[in-house]
Amino acid sequence: MRFLKVVLALFVLAGLGFGGFLVFAHRPAIEAAAAPRPDWFDDALVARGAELAAIGNCSSCHTVEGGPALAGGRALRTPFGTIYGTNITPDPDTGIGRWPKEAFARAMRDGVDRAGEHLYPAFPYDHFTRLTDRDIDALYAYLMTRTPVHDTAPANDLPFPLGFRPLLAGWKLLFFRPGRFEPDASATAEVNHGAYLVESLAHCGACHTPRNALGAEETERRFAGGTSDGWIAPALTTRNPAPVPWTAEALARYLKQGFDRHHGAASGPMIEVARNLSRVPDQDVAAMARYVAQSVGEPSRERAEAARSLLAELAEPGPASTTGTAGAAAPGRDPIYAGACGGCHDAAREIVHALPLSLVTAARLDSPANLLRAVLEGVHPRDRTAGPLMPGFDGALTDEQIVQVTQHVRTAIAGEPAWDDVAGMLRRIRTGDASDSGGDAR
């Protein structure tokens, strides 16, 4: 009897605990409002909202490639399952048309939708919580003046029990720290503006900061490097391995134009970031670049010296520059490298502007993922209708040759120790099983 009583008591306690948790996790619904009319909003506010939405990269998750803007449905593959971006057009039934501004602000700052459901942190409210009231207003004005699209995103594909949203209240308790941005009194206005944009709306850390086992950013390792959609997002700290250290000016060019001549083209998920930032005023991008450059820090004297000599070496016309398109092998050069890569990357062909591979960050990362992806898929410009900057070599080269040429760039050109298991990474990329791209990336 005594045993039964204990079991009963435990059940009651567990039930109370669960009930208590549900009470703790509960958020009230916010009543639906009439869909706002576009002429309710000030034009200047809508225009600033458009710029802010570009900085926030909203369309990257909320627009299907080639589909109607912001209507949702884009699949975001995470290590926990697939989450679909929702429809954030002002459609009253399937979008956010009947969300009053308080509901929008609560979603952005607390990760709770109008109905009171907790949102998955794939939606970066851990960053958006830092936004000012004014910017929330502008984003709301922008979204509410878009063309409504009647469409519902597919249901998320998450393993049990992650589909149970009240659990997210526990996640938030552990990892989510709501609150507005606090400027640094000792920093310049420009750096503070950049810090505000980078840490809130632009949510750079969502990819460039590593995440823990439960998918939360490890805030004490801010910008130490992370992953995004199978690509490595390099560290934005002193550990950034770019052969020519980043400066605020180079970063601003790269962010705004998608290309910098000492660092190459934005690739993978960063293409869309650059595409969006091309529509943002220069002073916003410059401020973001200034703040990120401060995070990257001044290079050590050795690194700065190494970069100077690398650039000086490249400025001298070497024997490779005379080979033109024929890709004739310089002694010791891998013939596949020389014919497939050297014709552009080693030749002084003004028309091509191919980055010398000694300057490529992808060859200096701990994981070969980015370099492999560039070889496989090519390098693409921001303009979707333009041809590739570099063609993909998938099919032209066998997998064995792709591994060989990737390793050649790593060792003979970047001068780094060979990567382990490039073939394994290539296999994982091919099977779509490389979402983490090789663990602790930088």
Added chain:
Amino acid sequence: MITLTINGTRHDVSSDPATPLLYVLRDELGLHGAKYGCGFGQCGACTVMVDGRAVYSCVTPVAALPGREIKTVEGLGTIDSPGPMQRAFMDEQAAQCGYCIPGMMMRAQALLEQNPAAGEQDIRDHLQANLCRCGTHMRILAAVQRAADLMRSAGDGGPSPVTTGAVR
């Protein structure tokens, strides 16, 4: 010495192994079908097939090709007996200056061998990589659709020109 298998025939070539296939085809083997357009994989005029896939021969070194099946436009048929892809391009009069056409045909051939049921959008997407400065795109599109019909009615997605070159 590198041995290449081109349109089913083995060739020993003496060019430097780093030489892109295009120059070996044209300069050493006298196969002038593949064209030099840009020389850096941007225009598609040099497209050939390797192991069934369309590749830019101007950036594919012969060192990468021993033991692999290379097919050029000469492998699709002959003047007397054009293959279905060639037949369709003639029937649709898809060439204006014609410089891009061998590359177009080879990329389209690779698509239809892989997906004989390819529809208009598939063809548009797949041929994106090949440029035509004359602007005959609509005719090229029609020609590839016609080739797909011809191949489907022949009941064979990848006819070898030697045996099935004549289209009935």
